[in-house]
Amino acid sequence: MDVTFQFDWAAAFSSIPHLLPGIPWTLLISFGGLAIGFVIGIIFGLMRIGPVSWLRLPASVYIEVFRGTPILVQVLFIFYGLPQILGGPINALTAGIAAIAVNSGAYISEVVRGGVQSIERGQREASLSLGLSRVQAFRYVIWPQAFRRMIPPLGNQAIISIKDTSLFSVIGVGELVRQGQIYIATTFTAMEVYLMVALLYLAITWTLSLLLSQLERRGLVGQ
Amino acid sequence: MNSEQSPGGNEPIVNMEKVNKHFGSLHVLKDIDLEVNPGEVVVIIGASGSGKSTLIRCINGLEEFQDGHIVVDGNELLPHGKSGKALQKIRTEVGMVFQQFNLFPHLSVLDNVILAPMKVRGWSREDAVEIAERLLERVGIADQAAKSPTQLSGGQQQRVALARALAMEPRLMLFDEPTSALDPEMIGEVLDAMRELAREGMTMIIVSHEMGFAREVADRVIYVHKGEIAEEAPPETIFDAPADERTRSFLSRVLQH
Numbered sequence: 256m257d258v259t260f261q262f263d264w265a266a267a268f269s270s271i272p273h274l275l276p277g278i279p280w281t282l283l284i285s286f287g288g289l290a291i292g293f294v295i296g297i298i299f300g301l302m303r304i305g306p307v308s309w310l311r312l313p314a315s316v317y318i319e320v321f322r323g324t325p326i327l328v329q330v331l332f333i334f335y336g337l338p339q340i341l342g343g344p345i346n347a348l349t350a351g352i353a354a355i356a357v358n359s360g361a362y363i364s365e366v367v368r369g370g371v372q373s374i375e376r377g378q379r380e381a382s383l384s385l386g387l388s389r390v391q392a393f394r395y396v397i398w399p400q401a402f403r404r405m406i407p408p409l410g411n412q413a414i415i416s417i418k419d420t421s422l423f424s425v426i427g428v429g430e431l432v433r434q435g436q437i438y439i440a441t442t443f444t445a446m447e448v449y450l451m452v453a454l455l456y457l458a459i460t461w462t463l464s465l466l467l468s469q470l471e472r473r474g475l476v477g478q
Numbered sequence: 479m480n481s482e483q484s485p486g487g488n489e490p491i492v493n494m495e496k497v498n499k500h501f502g503s504l505h506v507l508k509d510i511d512l513e514v515n516p517g518e519v520v521v522i523i524g525a526s527g528s529g530k531s532t533l534i535r536c537i538n539g540l541e542e543f544q545d546g547h548i549v550v551d552g553n554e555l556l557p558h559g560k561s562g563k564a565l566q567k568i569r570t571e572v573g574m575v576f577q578q579f580n581l582f583p584h585l586s587v588l589d590n591v592i593l594a595p596m597k598v599r600g601w602s603r604e605d606a607v608e609i610a611e612r613l614l615e616r617v618g619i620a621d622q623a624a625k626s627p628t629q630l631s632g633g634q635q636q637r638v639a640l641a642r643a644l645a646m647e648p649r650l651m652l653f654d655e656p657t658s659a660l661d662p663e664m665i666g667e668v669l670d671a672m673r674e675l676a677r678e679g680m681t682m683i684i685v686s687h688e689m690g691f692a693r694e695v696a697d698r699v700i701y702v703h704k705g706e707i708a709e710e711a712p713p714e715t716i717f718d719a720p721a722d723e724r725t726r727s728f729l730s731r732v733l734q735h
Contacts, residue, residue, distance in 0.1 A: 380576070381580035384576075386599075
């Protein structure tokens with residue numbers, strides 16, 4: 256044990272320019288995956304509570320499978336497993352985005368379901384009593400209210416997914432952790448570099464949290 | 479059943495025959511026969527859980543029933559919610575005011591009122607706004623049109639709900655305990671708006687606990703007991719000389735205080 260360890264601030268700061276190229280990759284995978292995950296979440300979340308009974312089971316199976324298995328296994332399956340079926344390689348960026356998409360999609364399905372189910376029954380009844388069709392009642396009355404309530408849990412999911420992208424260093428995507436690993440391989444300053452990596456994640460997630468609390472303060476969120 | 483009728487004709491606007499509804503093993507409505515004529519004001523009274531709300535909710539299909547039939551303004555509702563287009567048609571002709579107001583909190587007061595006329599009737603925004611402003615004026619809320627419903631008092635919210643229903647120009651209005659969720663000092667303003675509507679000749683079916691109001695505006699009072707119509711009569715008869723023992727017992731309990 257080297258008891259004379261000294262934290263090297265110079266090494267920490269000088270690593271930052273080497274880490275910054277990871278940020279666009281981290282953001283691209285996170286938000287690319289989350290955008291697709293949001294679409295998946297709306298589709299499967301609504302299938303699960305919609306009027307068509309035979310669509311509920313596949314939606315439930317999807318949600319249980321992708322919520323119930325680790326995202327690391329999911330990305331390994333996509334990156335190493337799927338090419339065996341497809342007959343050609345999948346690039347690491349695509350695999351990363353796909354993994355965030357299917358994984359966050361499962362959680363967002365539940366956010367969508369919860370948001371829609373949280374709207375009081377009277378809202379739907381009032382809409383129908385005015386002659387609106389079920390689709391119109393959903394589109395003009397239920398969904399706009401549900402969406403506002405969904406924003407806080409969606410923000411939560413975005414923060415989780417941003418952090419999950421760190422796992423994709425294992426498939427070689429040049430995201431933040433991967434950039435850190437590459438740099439450490441030549442400098443051996445693991446403590447300093449990983450602290451900077453952690454702070455950069457914090458900068459991203461904290462910015463997002465601040466944006467969300469701004470929205471809440473302006474009354475655009477929740478009810 | 480589907481005969482053409484002219485507004486104000488002799489055909490009843492609501493005709494329920496032998497309507498039965500079950501919630502599992504609970505028999506909620508038992509052989510309900512009810513006719514309501516155009517221009518009539520019918521008040522339904524009864525203990526909570528007697529089925530009176532369920533009864534009026536069957537008329538616009540918010541509740542399904544298992545047998546019997548219901549014809550509303552020439553459109554027939556079928557048992558088990560299999561009414562299809564007729565249901566849609568009925569709902570555009572029948573307005574409803576709910577106990578909990580059920581205003582849309584994400585829309586302004588004005589947008590609450592114009593939503594259905596625009597989306598269901600296909601009116602232009604200008605036409606819908608013109609009518610909405612007139613209706614809000616009439617219920618005394620004109621100066622609150624741009625506000626969120628959540629900023630209004632309960633009594634104001636219920637008057638907006640009334641204006642919202644009237645904007646569809648309904649032939650029949652259903653009221654499901656419209657004053658039960660209101661603070662006592664706000665009940666009067668809602669009843670006043672309803673009184674005025676009755677004076678103008680609107681056909682109304684009202685579930686209410688306001689016995690004084692029932693006596694004053696009702697053409698006919700219906701007492702519902704455990705899912706059955708126990709007695710129906712003009713208000714003087716029901717309140718002063720009820721024929722049925724169950725009506726007497728109910729009224730003695732509610733009129734004591």
